[in-house]
Amino acid sequence: MDDTATTRRAAIDYVDRLENRDWPGWTALLTDNVVYEMPQTRERVRGRDAFLRFNTEYPGDWHLRVRRVVADGRTAALWLDFRVGAEQQDACVWLEMSEHGLISRVVDYWPEPYDPPPGREHLVERW
Amino acid sequence: MDDTATTRRAAIDYVDRLENRDWPGWTALLTDNVVYEMPQTRERVRGRDAFLRFNTEYPGDWHLRVRRVVADGRTAALWLDFRVGAEQQDACVWLEMSEHGLISRVVDYWPEPYDPPPGREHLVERW
Numbered sequence: 183m184d185d186t187a188t189t190r191r192a193a194i195d196y197v198d199r200l201e202n203r204d205w206p207g208w209t210a211l212l213t214d215n216v217v218y219e220m221p222q223t224r225e226r227v228r229g230r231d232a233f234l235r236f237n238t239e240y241p242g243d244w245h246l247r248v249r250r251v252v253a254d255g256r257t258a259a260l261w262l263d264f265r266v267g268a269e270q271q272d273a274c275v276w277l278e279m280s281e282h283g284l285i286s287r288v289v290d291y292w293p294e295p296y297d298p299p300p301g302r303e304h305l306v307e308r309w
Numbered sequence: 310m311d312d313t314a315t316t317r318r319a320a321i322d323y324v325d326r327l328e329n330r331d332w333p334g335w336t337a338l339l340t341d342n343v344v345y346e347m348p349q350t351r352e353r354v355r356g357r358d359a360f361l362r363f364n365t366e367y368p369g370d371w372h373l374r375v376r377r378v379v380a381d382g383r384t385a386a387l388w389l390d391f392r393v394g395a396e397q398q399d400a401c402v403w404l405e406m407s408e409h410g411l412i413s414r415v416v417d418y419w420p421e422p423y424d425p426p427p428g429r430e431h432l433v434e435r436w
Binding site: 186190220221222223224225226227232234235239241250251252254255257258259261268271272274276292293294295296297300301302305306307308309 | 313317347348349350352353354355359362363366368374375376377378379380381384385386388399401403418419420422424425428429432433434435436
């Protein structure tokens with residue numbers, strides 16, 4: 183596989199193994215010193231062990247589904263559907279790969295709903 | 310150019326021409342019936358003319374910079390740095406291309422800062 187194919191496969195596996203709570207399989211995708219960042223809260227988790235704990239300790243019966251994956255060389259972007267019970271949220275995830283085909287950096291965005299600003303009603307429809 | 314190269318070029322030009330207020334050049338990248346969506350506000354703009362007005366009427370002296378572009382076949386993802394004066398926000402943009410190499414769909418996410426939930430302080434560092 184070329185870099186893009188390896189990255190695309192890793193991105194899909196990353197989500198599938200999280201969803202299946204396949205922790206050995208999931209950690210096998212990551213470099214030892216993987217960095218996980220959430221810019222909205224300015225939080226950073228360093229290292230595979232802490233990143234594993236972050237996920238195993240994450241509260242709720244959460245579920246993930248890939249809406250889109252875009253892979254390009256050693257980077258990928260994932261558009262995810264995240265659900266906990268009846269609550270649904272989209273997420274945007276940016277991945278970087280090491281030269282050995284492991285995920286070395288993950289950056290998550292969790293955009294929340296908000297009210298549109300006034301002044302553009304003449305151009306938009308709502309759903 | 311193959312599909313991925315065409316998509317990557319269009320994604321970069323999309324941002325550059327917005328930043329430069331090159332409206333003829335920007336609209337030339339879009340299909341007539343391009344659809345623009347903002348899922349957080351559940352707003353949708355239909356068609357190139359309305360999408361152009363949406364951008365030309367957008368308030369403030371805004372500036373865009375590409376932080377990352379990921380292109381894959383006829384889809385792309387853009388990680389953007391958006392600024393108005395001293396205000397800064399990241400954006401995640403998903404693009405779809407038509408078979409003729411024009412942008413047919415744009416989906417924007419505008420994730421805002423929020424406070425981290427309690428209970429994971431032992432795993433994270435803040436910046």
